[in-house]
Amino acid sequence: MPTTASTYKRPMVILLSAVLALILLMLSFPDQGQWFITRYVVNSAPGYEKFIKKHPKSLFLEKASWRYVKLKNEPALFLDFAADFPKSPKREEALWTAAKKLRSAAVYAEYLQQFPEGKLAKAEGVNVNRLRISATVYKNEQKRAASLQYGKVVDPEGNTYRSIRLGGLTWTADNLKLTLKGSSRCFMDHEAYCQRFGKLYNWAGAQEACNSLGSGWRLPRLKEWEQLFRVYDQEGNFQKGSAKAFHALLKGGKSGFEVRGAGYFTPASGFAGAYYDSGFWTDTPMGSLEVYQMVFLGRNKLAYRAIAERDYALSCRCVQDSL
Incomplete structure (x- = not known):
């Protein structure tokens, strides 16, 4: 079958149309366009941090924050994510990750208070009853602190x-x-x-x-x-x-x-x-x-x-x- 000029042009037209559509999306919905570039092109902790600061009310804020936290992998950031996004499906993972990294009774107590069944802890073979004991000791310490005269x-x-x-x-x-x-x-x-x-x-x-x-x-x-x-x-x-x-x-x-x-x-x-x-x-x-x-x-x-x-x-x- 002979090749025609239109056969060569068709892929180029499709590519140009896609680029034009992307440009129009970025102009019409700046945060969506920026999210697309941040997620699929940049995909780095500095990139997500920049997106979060520039678009604090974006529909993609939770996703950007979670990817930023995962890439940075710092305990304090996992705790901040859990506090900032109380309804996030990633909240249990954030609290449990922080608890594992810190091995802190305070964080174990917070994790079990929010997720009493300790689903992720059990999935990793952790003895949840021991965590509950640690959490109880921490709560008793908190009561002691409350009795001090500050x-x-x-x-x-x-x-x-x-x-x-x-x-x-x-x-x-x-x-x-x-x-x-x-x-x-x-x-x-x-x-x-x-x-x-x-x-x-x-x-x-x-x-x-x-x-x-x-x-x-x-x-x-x-x-x-x-x-x-x-x-x-x-x-x-x-x-x-x-x-x-x-x-x-x-x-x-x-x-x-x-x-x-x-x-x-x-x-x-x-x-x-x-x-x-x-x-x-x-x-x-x-x-x-x-x-x-x-x-x-x-x-x-x-x-x-x-x-x-x-x-x-x-x-x-x-x-x-x-x-």
């Missing part, structure tokens, strides 16, 4: 923190979240970590953040941290580390101080330690370039004093002088 402190941005009287001083019982340009940052530079754990500050930023809380508030000295440790371990060697102080001051411990594994940053090693370790600034210098810090090392279950360079990024707690 005050309230508010920073200039309106962030609210608990305060508690320990070791003869009033301490903040939460990590500060105040934004200080050039002096504060989030773990991995991602806002989700700041919402959970507070900001990380360099030494000058930590001093400024405490002073911003109002009259009498300041960064605690090394001896005041050690005084706090001795409330729970009178014989402790804080250079080698104290397990008693670690457990008492940790989130869920008897003190109500509620230390969490916020992680830290050093210029040499970058970000590390989230969900396990924390470092807190003191106001006590060690020479001209370094400062004492208090470290909570989750894997060793010890709290001790150490040395930090002033440009490290650590968590910040504050004390208030008696007025």
Whole structure:
């Protein structure tokens, strides 16, 4: 059969029609066109993040958010997805994935509260009864925390923190979240970590953040941290580390101080330690370039004093002088 010119033109016409249809779709429905390109052409975490920011009310927001979370694969983002999309069919998977990654009683409790049968946990051969025991222990700890006597402190941005009287001083019982340009940052530079754990500050930023809380508030000295440790371990060697102080001051411990594994940053090693370790600034210098810090090392279950360079990024707690 002879080939005609129209035979060659037909595929080109179909292709041009498809391209024209796509262009018209993008012009008429910008978010749909952008979603098509993001999903089938870009398909990357930065691409989905850009789509989410540009189209916060899009019909494809849930799908874009889920693909972003899956590609980033960070526990805090799975928890945020479950909170932002309570009716999503992916919600159980999000909570269970976060629970597996964190191995946290709090997240197990949240997962079982929302999905009592623990379908995904059972599907992976997990003993759901053990999870329920862990969740019960966590709920009991929450009741204990509710019985503690907390005050309230508010920073200039309106962030609210608990305060508690320990070791003869009033301490903040939460990590500060105040934004200080050039002096504060989030773990991995991602806002989700700041919402959970507070900001990380360099030494000058930590001093400024405490002073911003109002009259009498300041960064605690090394001896005041050690005084706090001795409330729970009178014989402790804080250079080698104290397990008693670690457990008492940790989130869920008897003190109500509620230390969490916020992680830290050093210029040499970058970000590390989230969900396990924390470092807190003191106001006590060690020479001209370094400062004492208090470290909570989750894997060793010890709290001790150490040395930090002033440009490290650590968590910040504050004390208030008696007025």
